[in-house]
């Protein structure tokens with residue numbers, strides 16, 4: 001298959017936008033070749049500008065749980081835009097979205113709307129430091145929480161696993177306050193807290209990691225984080241930007257039955273428009289200006305169009321409770337892929353939580369970045385392009401999650417399995 005119009009569009013874009021993309025995740029860097037330029041999307045399908053159509057498992061990297069261009073979401077946006085697009089003043093829609101979030105995620109007593117997941121995690125980290133008066137934060141190797149300086153940090157070599165920058169422009173001064181531990185490593189977390197628990201402002205964790213590919217946390221790992229943060233007075237932040245409203249209506253915290261102090265949200269909360277949020281205990285959130293002294297602001301935070309899309313999306317999820325259906329469809333996909341892998345004898349496996357899943361090219365269970373990083377990424381790239389040729393659009397990296405939406409029906413699942421059978425058998 002050739003994509004001449006995308007190729008040309010890519011050349012033009014590269015002349016004006018670094019790498020021709022507004023987010024490196026879209027650049028096809030891990031799979032080679034050039035990205036496809038999307039023309040439109042509907043339900044579970046996307047069309048590129050060369051007129052080819054694909055079953056879409058990127059789903060805008062998570063937001064499109066109801067499928068693309070859901071009529072009720074579109075009409076909510078349309079009626080909102082006719083009343084103006086942004087005022088820089090409070091609107092009742094923001095209170096309505098806040099009310100929905102607090103109702104759906106009971107650990108959130110107060111919430112602040114922002115414009116992206118990155119803004120949500122950046123603000124939550126600042127709040128945790130401001131509320132505790134402490135500097136150190138703990139994150140986990142392989143987890144991504146947005147492009148916040150203090151979280152663009154890789155595991156350091158030092159004994160205390162003090163972070164080192166993993167991007168130019170992040171200073172050593174910033175990185176030194178970030179400790180990077182191993183995901184699912186109960187012992188490791190225990191040791192660090194015993195050593196410096198009083199210095200820890202917060203732990204930020206993806207309760208189901210999606211940025212190594214789909215790696216669900218072990219329940220005892222999350223329980224240990226809850227126990228230690230409670231014991232040492234640190235704030236536990238669940239980064240549910242990807243898992244919020246995705247793995248369950250109430251997010252991963254409702255599946256694991258663990259209550260974090262703060263939760264960050266994004267993606268689905270905006271129904272495809274730019275919304276992020278951070279929220280949690282009122283006693284912590286009231287440290288935020290203008291009630292408290294921790295500064296955070298944003299011109300377009302709570303934007304009327306974005307809140308309209310978010311409200312419509314959350315209302316549909318509440319009303320229709322599509323999670324049993326999403327579970328059934330996603331299980332069917334996982335089961336089918338696993339059966340095909342078994343037929344081929346390939347060292348590959350599927351890991352899933354609800355409607356987010358990843359086909360990993362390794363036979364070992366992925367529990368952390370060490371195991372994830374041993375995947376055969378070249379094999380993934382061949383699989384990715386093979387599936388694209390067969391009309392299935394997957395995330396362009398081994399270390400991302402596929403997303404199933406309510407629009408993925410029997411036809412889409414069957415097409416995906418047919419394509420996977422052909423491609424996996426050809427590898």
Ligand code: KE4
Pocket residue numbers: 023024025026061116117118119121144145146147206210211239240241242266267276400
């Ligand atoms: P945004 O700033 O991209 O809205 O959210 C950052 C973020 C925070 N926390 C988690 C758990 C996330 O997964 C993300 C963003 N996810 C990536 C995909 N894995 C977004 C893709 C992109 O950056 O283009």
